[in-house]
Amino acid sequence: MMTKPETPKTTDAPQNAQPKNAREAAVRTLMAVTLKGRPFDVALDDITSELDGRDRAFVMQLVMLCLRRLGSLRVLMRTLIDRGLPRNATWTDAALLTGLAQILFMRTADHAAVNETVTMVKNLSGKERGFSGLVNAVLRRAVRERDALVAKLDAMPDADLPDWLQQSWSKAYGPAVMQDIARCLQTAPPLDITLAVGQDADTWAEALAATVMPNGSLRRALTDVAELPGYTDGTWWIQDMAASLPVMLLGDVSGKHVLDMCAAPGGKTMQLVSRGATVTAIDRNRNRLKRLHANLARTGLKADVHVADAATFTPKTPVDHILLDAPCSATGTLRRNPDVIWTKAPEDVEKLATLQARILDHAFALLPTGGTLVYCVCSLERAEGKDQIDAFLSRHKNAKRAGISADDLGGMDALVTPEGDMRCLPSMMSDAGGMDGFFAARITKDQTA
Structure with a gap:
């Protein structure tokens, strides 16, 4: 077992500006x-x-x-x-x-x-x-x-896996599941596609040589995305199946004003707009927002986009619901981003958990009574998921966990935790290609306690 790759500190590498091959x-x-x-x-x-x-x-x-x-x-x-x-x-x-x-x-x-x-x-x-x-x-x-x-x-x-992840996942999910997750992370993920609302899944599955997943996503082998039918028309966009689930937890958003916090690169924003919501999308990273703007332009969808800090931003008009895809350690996306395995450390999780709590408190302050807040992270760390929500609920007596059911997730009951949250693991549905690791909780706001 390893704590971190044992790489030396200096190199005799050639100093030419560009590689020869x-x-x-x-x-x-x-x-x-x-x-x-x-x-x-x-x-x-x-x-x-x-x-x-x-x-x-x-x-x-x-x-x-x-x-x-x-x-x-x-x-x-x-x-x-x-x-x-x-x-x-x-x-x-x-x-x-x-x-x-x-x-x-x-x-x-x-x-x-x-x-x-x-x-x-x-x-x-x-x-x-x-x-x-x-x-x-x-x-x-x-x-x-x-x-x-x-x-x-x-x-x-x-x-x-570095030792700290082995220990973290063994404690959270058990040693056997930790091993299963590690095996799944050794392989490249499939390509998942989200269709715009109104598109027929079966028709596009045939056109794209894809399989329809339980939540309506399409899954196929990796390829050059731009060469696939429907891409230039903006009929669909790339989005891991797990990443598409949090929007489903908001239910019918048609005609509702939804604040999408930490929105770039825009998969969830496009889902919300496609479902009929009026969306205010914010992200503090200007470069990542360029991808969101490009995705909206390709799909012909429109949102009110701002460069802003999620911990302080207040929309000009009140919102009905909030989707907070909080900054996180991204340990759930290691299949797609294996560099994260060796560039993150436990102290990063601690810092991010503190930031998440601050943003979550601010988001809840913006939520109207009766509104719904979906908090999600593409992380497998309990500190960023269940523990974060438990601590939040203890701070806010007028916040209630609105339990998630399998019906909210296309019938995938394995994704529902005993507390009524959503927990996706890369090892789930491994025979069908697995999924990214994700956590989501659905919160509603009662009258002030």
């Missing part, structure tokens, strides 16, 4: 995430800006795979290298990880994975070039012993 770009991107803590998408865009689409897709697939299996790949590396690597051999370390991932998990030619990785290390400017023989030996051994090594990796799914 896709494999070098993958190594650079992996190092940017694991050594510098850069968000994966930001690092990918910077490092692959001059690569063509095919090479960029290769880099994305390879680095995402390395991040999903980072813990177990490091354990395996220690068994393949007798003396280990010195702590300053960061480039060699990352090169070995990408080489092993290609050989053990990807359909790339073995000779290309070995030879190009070895050449990369040979071309380093410092002492690390001396590790090229070691890299060659390790990768060739991986080719020879592929099946046995893959079996070893598959036998230790919890190694791909």
Whole structure:
């Protein structure tokens, strides 16, 4: 078991501005995430800006795979290298990880994975070039012993989680469920689609080669989204099935004024507008709001959008309902964002829980008597979910938990907790592709106590 990837502090990596090829770009991107803590998408865009689409897709697939299996790949590396690597051999370390991932998990030619990785290390400017023989030996051994090594990796799914997440999820859900979640996080998620209201699910499922899920989402294999029918027409948008459920908890919102707090990139905003609501959408991140505006433009939907702090914003006109998708640790989205596994820590959860409480209190102050507030987070941490709501209810005697039922969630009774909240785990519906981790609670406001 690992507390965090054991990466060194310095590197002999080449200093050229752009990588020479896709494999070098993958190594650079992996190092940017694991050594510098850069968000994966930001690092990918910077490092692959001059690569063509095919090479960029290769880099994305390879680095995402390395991040999903980072813990177990490091354990395996220690068994393949007798003396280990010195702590300053960061480039060699990352090169070995990408080489092993290609050989053990990807359909790339073995000779290309070995030879190009070895050449990369040979071309380093410092002492690390001396590790090229070691890299060659390790990768060739991986080719020879592929099946046995893959079996070893598959036998230790919890190694791909830092210790604090193992402990947190074991305490919250039990060790067996923790292991199931860890296994699900090792695989790429499917593509989930939300249709605009009025579109026929069965018709679009056939057109998109998709399956209709219990809540009405469509699910299909990953592909280039922009090439699918209906995308440019704005008939649908990409949204994980779990992420689409909180809006359903507001019921009929037609003609209602709904405040969508922390709204970017806009999936829930589009759901609300499509269902007939008048929506005020806010987010403090101006760059993320650019995606919301783009999504609204593509779908032809309209909302009143503001750059604003959810902890202080007050709409010009009173609202009927509030949807608060609070800032969180995002540990429920690790299938899609595996860099989060190695860039978050317990103290981040504590800070976010404090922020969530502040925003939640402000949101409740804006809610009219009889109104509904749906609080949700894409987190698996109890501190951001059940514990957050329990503490909120203890502070506000006129707040009531409006229990959620399976009927609210397309009949998915496994998602309803004993308290009447919604809890999605990545391991749920795993035979159908799983889902993101999500928590949601529905709160109503009585007369002032």
